[in-house]
Amino acid sequence: MSTSLPDLTLEETRAALRRGEVSPREVAAGYLEAINRWEPALSSFRSVSEDLVHQVSRLVEDEIQKGVPRPLAGIGVSVKDNIDVAGLHTTAGSSWLNEQAADNAECWRRVELSGAVHIGKTNLHEFAYGATNVNHKAQTTRNPWDRRHICGGSSGGSAVSVATGSCSASLGTDTGGSVRIPAALTGVTGFKPTLGRIPTSQVFPLSPSCDTIGVLSRTATGCAHIFRSLVLDDPIEPDSPLRPSLRGARLGVVMSHVSRSSPAVGDVFRRALDVVEGLGATVEPFELLHEEESCLTTRTIVAFEAAQVHRRWLRDRREDYGDDVRARLEAGLAVSSRRYRVAREERRELAAKMLESQRRFDAVIGPTVPITAPRVEDCTPARAADMQAALLANTYCFNVTGQPAISVPCGMANDGLPVGLQMAAAPGRDGEVLSIARALQEATEWHRRRPSLEGLRQ
Incomplete structure (x- = not known):
């Protein structure tokens, strides 16, 4: 193939597997090669299931050759280490909790049944209660674009595993932005479904009434493939976009999210907004009430x-x-x-009042995070509260309402770090927010950018 396997999106890897251009064992080797290349410097994994990767890849190779592949056959997926995987230990990002899981969490069980290959357990902010992934008691995951900077959290290891091509997708959790924040800071796509759509059984809880299973991949289409395996009642078809373009889409710009953004993030977002309008969307500023x-x-x-x-x-x-x-x-x-x-x-x-203020729009948009990734050295315990507030500023509101929300890459700031654009739709409209994001990505190349090993030498 002309493109390195770890650089492919989930949907490109899936298509190559089905066309016979590459075997599941070659794809698996590509994931493990990426881990070996990046992992020592980034600490995105708590454990890597190398033997299991080879074993499952051999099994799915047979079903692909027989022409009856499951939807995710041969696709590598990492799992945040607060989600149980049978036979593996769950640490929840701590230095001392280390319980072996007897069964799979329901979310991973569904993805595995679709043919996905488990790559490993990813690192997180301690007990998922933080947005930096600077973990003072266990291990800190660093940003592949520049390892001096944070990757965001709490699903930071999941985001980095996707950004480096160590897997095609990852399961994370999102209680206040924990999927979308690291997605934005590392240049990948992070999707939080409607609250309650995905079971959280056998997931170590942060806040049981607010916790949401989320998906990270390089693209919204990749997220849609995983989401399709997680739910059985959503009409979205990952292989054919429901919305062929943004023409006719009514999008509300959350002005509080724009105004609190740094000049660097604001510039990138405004340029992306020009592209959104150029693709035919009607864009209108509005204030998100309460x-x-x-x-x-x-x-x-x-x-x-x-x-x-x-x-x-x-x-x-x-x-x-x-x-x-x-x-x-x-x-x-x-x-x-x-x-x-x-x-x-x-x-x-x-939440009812906030949702009412958005009713006239198909989706609302704004910068995912108002700043680019801070330096690890600046995330001290003394500054933890301020850093937490800054990182969560634009994402938390959509956890209040339980809306489906997605962060997609929308360009690079002048410091060389990624910026994310966030979209949210009404509860239950998961397919709509995914299809809008997919239409944008089909017309742009922001999601094609990849970090280089130069970032490890900073």
Whole structure:
């Protein structure tokens, strides 16, 4: 093939496999080669399932040769290490939790049944409670575009594994932006489905009422292939876009997300917005009502629920937590049960108002993250709260409402780091947000950019 296997998108790899241009074992070797090339410097994996990769690849080779391949036959998928994979240990990004999973989480079971090859478990911010992936107690995952910078989190290892071609897709989790933030900072596509669409059984919880299974791949089409395996009730067909172009699409620009962005991110987003309009979309600025208030309320819910998950461990092994995560968990202990119940009701009311303000649009858009990836050295415990607030500023609101949201690459800032464009549609309109993103990517080349090994020598 003229293109290196690790540089292919999921859909290109899938097509090459079905045409017989490459074998599952060759694809698997390409994934493992990429891991060997990038992994020592980036720490995106907690474990790599090399023997299993070879074993499953041999099995799916037979079904492809017989002409009866499953939808994801031979496609390598990594799994965030708070999602159980039978027989493997789940650490949830900690330095001390190390429990062997008896069964697969339901989300991974569905993807595996579609023929996907498990590549490995990816690193995350400790217990998924942070947006940097700077993990002071375990390992820190770095950005492949420049390893001096963070990759974002909490699904940072998943994003980096996709960006480096170590897999074609990854399963992550998203409670406040944990799939979309690292996708934006590493130049890949990250999709958060509607809240509740994908079961979270046997996924180590952060906030059970807010946790969402998400998908990372290089493209929206790649995400659609994985999403199609995760749900059985969505009409989207990954091989044929539902929306052939953006002509006629009505898109609302979230002005608060633009105004809080850095000049570098704002410039990239505005250029991307010109492209969106040039493709025929009608673009209109609007204000997302009750955004700040609703995010504060939902943070109260997340803090309370997370503290309940960790209450016993906070008592027995408090010093085993990183300073930033421990501070967030202990703040949650201070939230009363009454305040939690009130916050849940407030969230429902505010989410309804936020959704009402978007009704006239097919989707709303803005920069995914208002800044490019900060340096690892700047993500100290003393600055953790400010860094967390900056990274979550534009994503958290769509966790409040439970809307499907996606981050797609939209260019590079003047510091050489990627910028993401976020789109969100009404709850249940997962296919719509995916098809809009796919139409944009079919007309642009932003998702074609790849990090180089030069970034490792910084």
